Amino acid sequence: xxxxxxxxxxxxxxxxxxxxxxxxxxxxxxxxxxxxxxxxxxxxxxxxxxxxxxxxxxxxxxxxxxxxxxxxxxxxxxxxxxxxxxxxxxxxxxxxxxxxxxxxxxxxxxxxxxxxxxxxxxxxxxxxxxxxxxxxxxxxxxxxxxxxxxxxxxxxxxxxxxxxxxxxxxxxxxxxxxxxxxxxxxxxxxxxxxxxxxxxxxxxxxxxxxxxxxxxxxxxxxxxxxxxxxxxxxxxxxxxxxxxxxxxxxxxxxxxxxxxxxxxxxxxxxxxxxxxxxxxxxxxxxxxxx
Amino acid sequence: xxxxxxxxxxxxxxxxxxxxxxxxxxxxxxxxxxxxxxxxxxxxxxxxxxxxxxxxxxxxxxxxxxxxxxxxxxxxxxxxxxxxxxxxxxxxxxxxxxxxxxxxxxxxxxxxxxxxxxxxxxxxxxxxxxxxxxxxxxxxxxxxxxxxxxxxxxxxxxxxxxxxxxxxxxxxxxxxxxxxxxxxxxxxxxxxxxxxxxxxxxxxxxxxxxxxxxxxxxxxxxxxxxxxxxxxxxxxxxxxxxxxxxxxxxxxxxxxxxxxxxxxxxxxxxxxxxxxxxxxxxxxxxxxxx
Numbered sequence: 001x002x003x004x005x006x007x008x009x010x011x012x013x014x015x016x017x018x019x020x021x022x023x024x025x026x027x028x029x030x031x032x033x034x035x036x037x038x039x040x041x042x043x044x045x046x047x048x049x050x051x052x053x054x055x056x057x058x059x060x061x062x063x064x065x066x067x068x069x070x071x072x073x074x075x076x077x078x079x080x081x082x083x084x085x086x087x088x089x090x091x092x093x094x095x096x097x098x099x100x101x102x103x104x105x106x107x108x109x110x111x112x113x114x115x116x117x118x119x120x121x122x123x124x125x126x127x128x129x130x131x132x133x134x135x136x137x138x139x140x141x142x143x144x145x146x147x148x149x150x151x152x153x154x155x156x157x158x159x160x161x162x163x164x165x166x167x168x169x170x171x172x173x174x175x176x177x178x179x180x181x182x183x184x185x186x187x188x189x190x191x192x193x194x195x196x197x198x199x200x201x202x203x204x205x206x207x208x209x210x211x212x213x214x215x216x217x218x219x220x221x222x223x224x225x226x227x228x229x230x231x232x233x234x235x236x237x238x239x240x241x242x243x244x245x246x247x248x249x250x251x252x253x254x255x256x257x258x259x260x261x262x263x264x265x266x267x268x269x270x271x272x273x274x275x276x277x278x279x280x281x282x283x284x285x286x287x288x289x290x
Numbered sequence: 291x292x293x294x295x296x297x298x299x300x301x302x303x304x305x306x307x308x309x310x311x312x313x314x315x316x317x318x319x320x321x322x323x324x325x326x327x328x329x330x331x332x333x334x335x336x337x338x339x340x341x342x343x344x345x346x347x348x349x350x351x352x353x354x355x356x357x358x359x360x361x362x363x364x365x366x367x368x369x370x371x372x373x374x375x376x377x378x379x380x381x382x383x384x385x386x387x388x389x390x391x392x393x394x395x396x397x398x399x400x401x402x403x404x405x406x407x408x409x410x411x412x413x414x415x416x417x418x419x420x421x422x423x424x425x426x427x428x429x430x431x432x433x434x435x436x437x438x439x440x441x442x443x444x445x446x447x448x449x450x451x452x453x454x455x456x457x458x459x460x461x462x463x464x465x466x467x468x469x470x471x472x473x474x475x476x477x478x479x480x481x482x483x484x485x486x487x488x489x490x491x492x493x494x495x496x497x498x499x500x501x502x503x504x505x506x507x508x509x510x511x512x513x514x515x516x517x518x519x520x521x522x523x524x525x526x527x528x529x530x531x532x533x534x535x536x537x538x539x540x541x542x543x544x545x546x547x548x549x550x551x552x553x554x555x556x557x558x559x560x561x562x563x564x565x566x567x568x569x570x571x572x573x574x575x576x577x578x579x580x
Binding site for chain 2: 090110112115193
């Protein structure tokens with residue numbers, strides 16, 4: 001399981017790739033690059049980020065204008081002249097467009113009702129945040145928010161339990177998704193709006209129609225409607241966490257917790273589905289028990 | 291003001307454009323076109339639609355494959371072998387992409403926080419439905435839903451009061467927006483995925499950053515926060531309509547009605563803003579009254 005220690009180790013390892021390493025030409029190039037004037041003179045509270053050029057190796061793209069790379073890897077909290085804000089906007093639009101076209105052409109038998117959730121799963125913040133973690137893009141980010149390190153640690157632990165997609169059961173730190181979007185935006189701008197140079201391999205493996213699951217909340221709703229069971233969510237809030245109970249037929253059948261209401265509801269619905277499936281789909285077991 | 295009569299008149303007028311009219315070559319071409327076999331043999335309940343070719347004149351694009359045009363103008367309610375469902379998906383993605391790129395390049399000074407609502411206003415269902423009405427695309431739609439005619443009539447009357455954008459104060463019939471999206475999708479597919487052939491002039495005039503208004507609900511929230519006024523929405527539901535009262539400082543200051551909760555809330559917020567602005571921004575008037 002990935003931990004905070006891994007994160008620091010990654011930083012250390014990658015910082016050590018000196019002039020003889022695989023990034024030798026990029027390191028040499030770096031020296032020639034003129035650094036932009038910073039707006040802020042305040043001391044940054046962020047951890048020491050890796051030099052930008054390592055990202056070019058990960059992306060498989062060499063920038064003509066390195067300022068775009070710097071912009072893409074600067075979080076608004078850094079309080080610099082530029083940040084990734086605008087590049088994130090155009091990068092998100094590029095990925096949305098390329099994914100829409102790919103899914104539309106790859107699945108001629110799917111209607112809009114199946115293409116839309118398929119695209120949502122493949123261009124979700126969670127998917128992009130996973131890319132930032134799995135391809136180790138995040139250690140290159142400049143930021144000034146102490147909580148980010150803890151958020152990365154928690155997210156890395158949580159996705160370990162859900163190798164492909166968590167189906168709205170965990171919270172995604174938005175800045176992790178933003179990194180990937182802003183880098184794609186930077187490549188798009190640097191390549192003079194050439195969509196062919198945007199490397200889609202980082203998005204692989206794509207979630208297929210067969211792998212796409214409906215959210216537990218929707219699944220519970222469908223199940224209860226079919227069985228004619230009345231159900232509702234009972235909500236509570238304690239120490240900044242939502243606590244949700246699923247009540248089916250006047251009984252609590254599942255409980256979920258989360259800093260976000262949707263996640264807590266999906267957690268509760270998943271627990272409820274596991275329990276009521278046992279009760280309602282195994283009448284033999286029930287009869288034996290009686 | 292446009293009425294039901296106008297709608298029928300449009301249909302009649304456009305049907306009369308015979309072989310000597312501006313669409314003469316398209317009418318001749320139509321005769322050579324082999325019609326697709328229909329899935330349904332049931333009698334359609336839709337009004338008699340105009341022949342497809344008139345749309346080519348409006349779009350300024352001649353289709354190589356007229357089946358795409360037929361597909362784009364067939365609503366799912368028609369119960370035919372194909373409908374506009376998939377073309378609407380790709381058309382929406384094409385417009386979203388082209389608009390994102392255009393706004394990003396046209397407004398280099400705007401951050402993501404202003405680009406996102408600007409794009410939302412320019413690629414909204416309301417905007418697309420207005421195009422279908424203003425460029426008279428809707429009389430070409432094949433459908434089997436009697437309520438559509440009334441929905442078109444109401445929408446035409448309502449947009450008359452809001453010439454540019456209604457700001458979530460009126461209900462948009464989704465099928466009117468779908469027509470435009472599916473036609474753009476059909477042009478994209480017919481032109482072998484060429485984005486240059488998609489004619490953006492139909493989207494003109496675009497809503498500019500200066501013309502972009504915040505929703506009344508958000509505006510009310512900001513106003514009350516600034517003034518330190520407690521406020522909430524009080525909801526009721528009567529004969530399929532939401533009735534929303536805005537309570538500020540324990541007084542009802544605005545009421546809104548709508549078949550849709552969001553619209554009713556915005557109507558109520560708009561009324562509330564009109565009233566509380568008079569009270570809180572004109573202390574002189576208040577003092578004089580006292």
